[in-house]
Ligand SMILES: Nc1ncnc2c1ncn2[C@@H]1O[C@H](COP(=O)(O)OP(=O)(O)O)[C@@H](O)[C@H]1O
């Protein structure tokens with residue numbers, strides 16, 4: 001299973017981001033507060049519908065915006081999946097798999113196997 005790319009719109013400090021990943025191991029590096037952990041959080045949110053920080057959707061949405069989008073392009077057993085998440089300030093989030101809206105977030109489980117390790121020092 002590989003995550004091929006991520007697109008963010010009004011997600012935390014990102015107004016727009018389009019990032020393609022390498023098929024191997026990817027390392028995100030940069031200065032403090034550049035948004036590295038925010039990208040990992042967005043992957044986790046898009047795969048599980050919740051943040052590891054258990055933040056509310058309105059905390060994730062970029063300051064002064066009303067909504068936020070995450071798109072993840074995934075390949076599993078050579079089958080492509082597109083996950084779309086639409087976070088709204090005062091309404092439940094919308095989630096779609098390959099363009100088809102899902103009703104229960106649990107329908108996401110099993111598509112991307114994601115484990116989040118966080119070390120606070
Ligand atoms: N809802 C938000 N809107 C805009 N910026 C945000 C939001 N939430 C967090 N940030 C910004 O994200 C930055 C921290 O990003 P983070 O991914 O933790 O950085 P890194 O992991 O690279 O040190 C901070 O500058 C913070 O102000």
Ligand SMILES: [Mg+2]
Nearest residue numbers: 033036037038
């Ligand atoms: Mg960080």
